[in-house]
Amino acid sequence: MRIPLSKPDITDAEKTAVMRVLESGRLALGPETEAFEKALAGITGRKLAIAVSSGTAALHLSLIAADIGKGDEVITSPFSFVASANAIMYVGARIVFADIEEETLCLDPAKADSVITEKTKAILPVHIFGALADMDAFCSMAEKHSLKIIEDACEAIGATRGNHKAGGSGDFAVFGFYPNKQITTGEGGAVVTDDPDAAVKIRSLRNQGRAGAGTGEMLEHVRLGYNYRINELSSALGRAQLERLNEILENRTRVADLYSERLRNLADIRLLNPVPGGSRSWFVYVIMLKDPSRREALSSHLSRSEIDSRTYFPPIHFFDHIRNHGGFSKGQFPVTERVAESTLALPFYTTMTDKEVDYVCDKVAAFLS
Structure with missing residues (x-):
């Protein structure tokens, strides 16, 4: 008997959803993505969700939207998938690691607090192995030092701790939907936030910096952007998974x-x-x-x-x-x-x-x- 490390849970509901998109002829930037985003925002208790091509893309765009760049420091965990650190390097900021808690294996708030400097711009706690970091402590820390919080919730959709749920506390929170995750879009990710201006910027950034919320004229670009779009097939798959x-x-x-x-x-x-x-x-x-x-x-x-x-x-x-x-x-x-x-x-x-x-x-x- 061969037993793989992971395997997605795909039912007839997901197959039907994907076929619906194929038969529609609309394969990108359509109603499935909008519906997936609305459903994800509802589940996480946030006002807005922006679906993108991966959790890594979501981290990258969140850091840009938080105005983090060269000369800034971002505190995060050294015990994570490498993307949480790579994304900090993408924007030219400096990674500052703090060690993890023995009990949860998440970023230790006391150790994170000890490495805050005048250059610190954000904290990026990682909810490792589906366990929430101590968001009470990090929210208090962020308020005290005027820092942004970017939650890496790529491994933790649906998790809770105290009054917090995964993705519900940071200025931005990101999710990943790779096939080994709790739910999958094949490849994909998302940012959730309550900031409408930041959401407009992220939508533009994911679509080559197109004007407005990324829906302006096809050749009208107002900023450096990326091809971080999610496709309609992936969104339909994710939407069906969210329903389950x-x-x-x-x-x-x-x-x-x-x-x-x-x-x-x-x-x-x-x-x-x-x-x-x-x-x-x-x-x-x-x-x-x-x-x-x-x-x-x-x-x-x-x-x-x-x-x-x-x-x-x-x-x-x-x-x-x-x-x-x-x-x-x-x-x-x-x-x-x-x-x-x-x-x-x-x-x-x-x-x-x-x-x-x-x-x-x-x-x-x-x-x-």
Whole structure:
């Protein structure tokens, strides 16, 4: 039995939605994208949503809309997918990392506060593995120091913590809809905000800097822009997925609970902690080996049984282009580095069966016994 690391949950509803677009003949910048944006804004509790071609594009455009550029500093987490740091470099700003919390693996507010300088322009907390960062702390910090908040919620749609929901707190928040995410558009992302002027600018930027909200005359361009449009097929797919969001999240929680029930008594691993005062939106299922030197052997053992696994995530500050950018070094962020050397993502997807979960857990337990 081959068990992939991830797999999208595509039903007849999604297939029908995509066929509807193909039959309409309108494949770009049409009613499906508008409807998808309206639905996403409603789910996140924001006034506006702008769908784009990827979560990375959403980060890039949010930073531009926040007027962040050369000479500015943006504080973020070194434990994330590299795009959250790359986007800061795109706009010419300086990445300032602060270490993560042991409990949630999200950016540590106290450590972030300690690296604020007069050049700090924004905080970019990452809701890692579907767990919200401490947005109460970050909102207070931003208000105190007049900073922008850009939430990286690419892994966390539907998550909550206290009075906050994913995407509901920052000046801007971004989502990603790659096929391994909770919901997918194939390739795609979105920005949500309550700022109508910023939304107009982002709509223009995603469509080559076209005038107005990106809907002006085809050859009328008022700023440097990008080809960050999402297509109507992707929007229709995302819209159908959003209509099933509660069902999808419930099923992913079911799979995570099955894993946790089977694995929690294994002495050689640690599992992700519950989110304090909230609920995780399950993106991946990650275990942490207490003896990190065994991780590669465990991954190889699973591979021999046709079970995919992957390390999640290598520390961003270890990558050459990031290290050279900020002068970062090993040992600088000890919690991130300790966690990163121990994590292994197991197969995880919405439609995963009890039999598949049992098979993976049996192989993990056999290796660790």
